[in-house]
Amino acid sequence: MTMPVRSLPVIQNWDCSGCGACCRAYHVPVTAEERARIEKQGWEQDEEFQGVAYFAKEGSWLAGGGYRLNHRADGACVFLGPDNRCRIHAKFGSAAKPLACRVYPFLLVPAGDHWRLGLRFACPAVAGDQGRPIADHLPEAREYAAALEADSPATVGSLPIPLQAGRIVPWSDILRIVTAVSKLLGNTAEPLERRWRTVLGLVGLCRGLKLDGGGDPKKVVTGGRLSEMVHVLGQAADEETPRTVEEVPKPGWVGRVVFRQVTAVYVRKDHGEEKGTAQRTPLGRVLAASRFARGSGRIPKVHARLPGVTFAAAEQPAGAISREIDGLLTRYYRVKVESLQFCGPTNFGVPFWEGLESLAMTFPVVLWLSRVLVAGGMGRDEAVSRAVRTVDDNFGFNKLLGLGRQKFALRLLASRGELARLVAWYAR
Numbered sequence: 260m261t262m263p264v265r266s267l268p269v270i271q272n273w274d275c276s277g278c279g280a281c282c283r284a285y286h287v288p289v290t291a292e293e294r295a296r297i298e299k300q301g302w303e304q305d306e307e308f309q310g311v312a313y314f315a316k317e318g319s320w321l322a323g324g325g326y327r328l329n330h331r332a333d334g335a336c337v338f339l340g341p342d343n344r345c346r347i348h349a350k351f352g353s354a355a356k357p358l359a360c361r362v363y364p365f366l367l368v369p370a371g372d373h374w375r376l377g378l379r380f381a382c383p384a385v386a387g388d389q390g391r392p393i394a395d396h397l398p399e400a401r402e403y404a405a406a407l408e409a410d411s412p413a414t415v416g417s418l419p420i421p422l423q424a425g426r427i428v429p430w431s432d433i434l435r436i437v438t439a440v441s442k443l444l445g446n447t448a449e450p451l452e453r454r455w456r457t458v459l460g461l462v463g464l465c466r467g468l469k470l471d472g473g474g475d476p477k478k479v480v481t482g483g484r485l486s487e488m489v490h491v492l493g494q495a496a497d498e499e500t501p502r503t504v505e506e507v508p509k510p511g512w513v514g515r516v517v518f519r520q521v522t523a524v525y526v527r528k529d530h531g532e533e534k535g536t537a538q539r540t541p542l543g544r545v546l547a548a549s550r551f552a553r554g555s556g557r558i559p560k561v562h563a564r565l566p567g568v569t570f571a572a573a574e575q576p577a578g579a580i581s582r583e584i585d586g587l588l589t590r591y592y593r594v595k596v597e598s599l600q601f602c603g604p605t606n607f608g609v610p611f612w613e614g615l616e617s618l619a620m621t622f623p624v625v626l627w628l629s630r631v632l633v634a635g636g637m638g639r640d641e642a643v644s645r646a647v648r649t650v651d652d653n654f655g656f657n658k659l660l661g662l663g664r665q666k667f668a669l670r671l672l673a674s675r676g677e678l679a680r681l682v683a684w685y686a687r
């Protein structure tokens with residue numbers, strides 16, 4: 260029997276708006292079974308498909324590469340129609356499409372005895388909160404969960420994600436911590452940047468805890484005791500966290516250099532119609548990386564929509580964010596936290612606390628990018644919304660973010676207190 264789907268984000272709406280952005284932006288992998296199914300659909304009789312390959316090879320065979328849907332010269336999937344609708348869906352229904360197309364923008368995360376439902380904010384309709392409440396999509400989500408389980412039976416009864424190396428607690432305790440963190444992030448009485456700094460303070464306090472009792476069952480902290488402890492530590496973190504951004508020291512030189520290098524990965528686009536031009540050649544990639552490290556002059560165009568502005572523009576304070584944008588960002592972070600889309604299998608296998616820090620890192624990155632877009636002439640709200648979509652496109656998906664050096668950079672920023680400083684600095 261399929262595991263139930265839980266944690267429907269009650270604060271989120273979605274329906275496909277038919278913008279076709281996902282069918283232009285992504286390389287969709289297809290299994291042998293999906294290829295065989297599409298090949299039997301008779302597209303060769305359609306004039307539009309004369310001489311058009313449906314699939315392209317993805318990666319090298321040595322690296323275990325397979326096939327993906329092919330794209331036309333304009334960057335769109337070969338099956339995307341001129342009306343921005345999928346031809347396969349229009350002719351044969353949703354079930355005839357590759358599973359990856361059907362599931363997007365949902366994200367199902369296995370959590371022991373159930374699936375947690377998340378969403379990709381790279382989708383404009385998700386970021387825009389457009390459509391019906393997510394609960395209305397539960398029947399589809401169950402269908403996708405069944406298909407994913409059939410594909411990878413090992414997801415059923417998966418082991419809990421460690422809090423940090425060697426610290427394993429039951430799934431139920433992980434979910435208690437998730438609830439506490441989501442509550443802190445949802446406390447809109449505080450500015451979002453302070454909520455994040457408080458969560459980072461909580462992570463710092465919790466990292467040192469040994470919840471397993473060191474072999475003494477009486478000292479094991481679990482269940483209600485754990486909830487109580489996290490609550491008390493959350494209050495302590497709140498008391499210790501400076502109230503305003505002015506009270507937080509400026510990030511140091513090392514912090515800013517490392518931040519820009521991480522940011523260069525979060526704001527890039529490597530395929531689709533928004534592909535950047537700066538990283539087209541190996542030399543271009545080296546030059547772009549060194550300019551991000553230097554942080555002076557024009558920002559390399561690692562994403563087609565980046566305007567031709569300088570690094571200095573991104574250091575100019577932009578003021579407080581509007582209520583609407585606070586709403587978008589709060590939704591974004593609560594959905595990511597509650598669906599567990601920040602650690603474990605959905606974020607390159609990073610442990611729980613490290614995953615929370617990597618999610619916190621996206622906050623200054625989003626604000627950095629929004630400042631750049633504003634400097635290029637975009638309105639602030641639109642700029643933050645676009646920045647969330649760009650950053651979420653990479654978060655947990657861009658393999659560069661899963662490399663050891665990126666994980667090391669994040670640990671460096673968090674352990675030196677630079678992460679909290681960056682959160683405050685770019686929220687000015």
Ligand code: SF4
Binds near residue numbers: 336344356
């Ligand atoms: S198969 Fe259909 S849904 Fe999937 S990318 Fe192509 S056009 Fe989009």
